[in-house]
Amino acid sequence: MPFHPSPAKPAFVPPAGAVDAHCHVFGPAARFPFAPERKYTPVDAPAETLFDLRDHLGFARNVIVQATCHGTDNAAMLDAIAKSGGRARGVAVLDETVTDAELERLHAAGIRGVRFNFLKRLVGDAPRDRYVKVAERIARLGWHIVIYFESEELEELSPFIRALPGTIVIDHMGRPDVTAGLGSEGFARVRALMDDPRFWIKVSCPERLTAAGPMYDDVVPFARALVEANPDRVLWGTDWPHPNMRSHMPDDGMLVDMIPRIAPTPELQRKLLLENPMRLYWPEEVL
């Protein structure tokens, strides 16, 4: 499903310098082929379109996250970062063969984290041994680890995740089953991870979690609970171009207009959209 061709202009105006902390670039396939082992083939979603969206939504910076469709070939993301004029940083997917020289080059190119995907529909059986080796290799760079999992797997997965070193950023609220309610065991496990100050969480992707559909009223309480409980360790992103969406394609402008519903004060919005992502991805610019 292609991304929304003409997202609305949001009524909500993000704070100056706001960061879209979870988005992707895909291809163009002619220049940046997709990984042979991929589980899906997305539409081309080039850097130029991402940056136009950034400006249209009122954001200033992007954190571009490597997606499984490109495997460990981070070239498309690195090309986008290089084109951004310093306004993008990245989260890469690596394997344990990465050399120290390559890690230095990736850091110089704007990479500040690695991503470990646990979704079976995206990676099959997650290569946990590889993830441990990569985690050990990046620790000296001060990078963090972004993790993506289904909340129903969290009971089994928690010991492995808690044993990872450094800062850990949970994608898409830990994918709670919103139909099970705020008091569900699954969401309680996600919130229990957040009791550890090493953990951060993205209050993104209501469109992936909703049972009610757009305006995503059923997801708002989950995101708001996470923002209010962890104001200094939350991030927000569009997840553009929204790969693997089946039910509908979200309007990115509408996603931005959800922000005041999940972060109801200017202070919470500033932390979510500016202070927190700047601390994690542009620490050298934080006074």
Ligand SMILES: O=C(O)/C=C(\C=C(/O)C(=O)O)C(=O)O
């Ligand atoms: O884009 C997302 O963050 C979500 C998805 C895809 C990936 O994360 C990926 O391919 O790495 C998904 O839920 O299908």
